[in-house]
Amino acid sequence: MTEQSKANAGMPGNGQGPAVRAEKPVYDPAAPAAIEVEHIVKKYGDFTAVNDISFSVKEGEIFGLLGPNGAGKSTLIRMMTTLIPITSGKARIAGHDVSKEPNAARRMIGVIPQALTSDLDLTVEENMNIYAKLYDVPAKQRQTSIDELLGLVDLTKWRDAQTKTLSGGMRRRLEIARGLVHHPKIFFLDEPTTGLDPVSRVAVWEMLGNIKEHRRLTILITTHYMDEADRLCDRIAIVDHGKLVALDAPMTLKASVPGSNVIEAQFENAPADWEERLHKLDDVTSVQHEGAGMYRVLTGNGSRTTTQLVEMAVQSGVQVKSLSVQNTTLDDVFVHYTGRQLRDELQKAYGFVMPQRPGLQP
Ligand SMILES: Nc1ncnc2c1ncn2[C@@H]1O[C@H](COP(=O)(O)OP(=O)(O)O)[C@@H](O)[C@H]1O
Numbered sequence: 001m002t003e004q005s006k007a008n009a010g011m012p013g014n015g016q017g018p019a020v021r022a023e024k025p026v027y028d029p030a031a032p033a034a035i036e037v038e039h040i041v042k043k044y045g046d047f048t049a050v051n052d053i054s055f056s057v058k059e060g061e062i063f064g065l066l067g068p069n070g071a072g073k074s075t076l077i078r079m080m081t082t083l084i085p086i087t088s089g090k091a092r093i094a095g096h097d098v099s100k101e102p103n104a105a106r107r108m109i110g111v112i113p114q115a116l117t118s119d120l121d122l123t124v125e126e127n128m129n130i131y132a133k134l135y136d137v138p139a140k141q142r143q144t145s146i147d148e149l150l151g152l153v154d155l156t157k158w159r160d161a162q163t164k165t166l167s168g169g170m171r172r173r174l175e176i177a178r179g180l181v182h183h184p185k186i187f188f189l190d191e192p193t194t195g196l197d198p199v200s201r202v203a204v205w206e207m208l209g210n211i212k213e214h215r216r217l218t219i220l221i222t223t224h225y226m227d228e229a230d231r232l233c234d235r236i237a238i239v240d241h242g243k244l245v246a247l248d249a250p251m252t253l254k255a256s257v258p259g260s261n262v263i264e265a266q267f268e269n270a271p272a273d274w275e276e277r278l279h280k281l282d283d284v285t286s287v288q289h290e291g292a293g294m295y296r297v298l299t300g301n302g303s304r305t306t307t308q309l310v311e312m313a314v315q316s317g318v319q320v321k322s323l324s325v326q327n328t329t330l331d332d333v334f335v336h337y338t339g340r341q342l343r344d345e346l347q348k349a350y351g352f353v354m355p356q357r358p359g360l361q362p
């Protein structure tokens with residue numbers, strides 16, 4: 001099976017896989033497509049940043065692009081939003097081919113780039129106003145739209161504050177509000193919560209939920225936070241090294257990983273063959289040694305494996321220092337499809353200084 005067919009194999013709508021999560025609007029394959037990407041490729045010289053990716057996002061869907069740094073998420077967004085030329089393949093926004101009708105495509109979209117772009121010397125309201133003028137929002141509608149959006153992102157009482165006095169989370173919320181001032185139908189957000197503290201991240205999620213309920217929007221969001229993708233998105237595309245490796249509803253993705261529970265346990269005095277012995281316990285589908293005596297065990301039966309694991313430790317004189325049993329997460333999905341831990345990838349990436357590249361050239 002190719003990567004692409006593997007990625008599409010579990011797509012809801014083709015009769016495979018369990019139903020998507022009940023609390024979310026169910027992915028409707030019959031809804032019109034807001035975004036269609038077909039065999040899209042981006043090359044920088046000899047380097048292929050995006051390698052033959054296809055997917056389509058239905059109207060009203062929240063679609064997540066999930067992947068480590070350098071996976072090609074921003075490059076994909078830049079191509080879909082007409083900011084850089086496509087090397088080969090196609091992207092259509094509300095039916096408009098971005099290469100042939102860039103202006104028509106642009107009229108449909110709002111874009112929040114990865115870097116913060118609000119003007120620090122202007123007030124919150126001035127930042128909104130400047131954008132509204134840039135997008136030709138008629139004067140009469142401007143104030144109503146700004147009032148509504150500042151309310152939705154909970155910044156009404158900060159409207160006269162200078163942007164430089166805002167926290168990172170508030171600035172992000174201002175940029176999200178600003179990106180909607182011209183009533184786009186399709187909203188692209190590139191890592192809107194990267195660098196925010198956990199409380200601000202949750203505030204941004206809640207706010208996106210509010211906005212989506214208030215305005216009928218299609219949202220494409222990139223992130224490297226698994227919990228965020230899980231909570232927010234109707235469907236998720238996992239991207240790695242420029243390729244699409246899996247695409248489905250979060251529940252279906254989790255169900256596609258063999259094993260339904262994850263046991264994380266830390267041992268003291270574990271012998272050299274411990275990993276192998278853990279693997280031999282009933283129902284265990286995979287074992288990862290994470291260093292410092294820490295093991296991550298995927299199993300189809302959490303309670304039985306836990307019992308056997310503790311018995312084996314007692315018999316072998318190995319001390320169990322900590323143990324937790326959880327349901328499978330998107331982290332496990334990532335490991336399953338890429339063979340690597342996303343958090344290791346991020347640590348590697350953040351081990352270097354990663355300056356923003358202003359003025360990225362196509
Ligand atoms: N203008 C450019 N020139 C050369 N390489 C680039 C350029 N922009 C991005 N890349 C490379 O393409 C790959 C994907 O980058 P990017 O789309 O920014 O990834 P992500 O957003 O997933 O972190 C990276 O290896 C990056 O270094």
Ligand SMILES: [Mg+2]
Nearest residue numbers: 073074075114
């Ligand atoms: Mg990026």
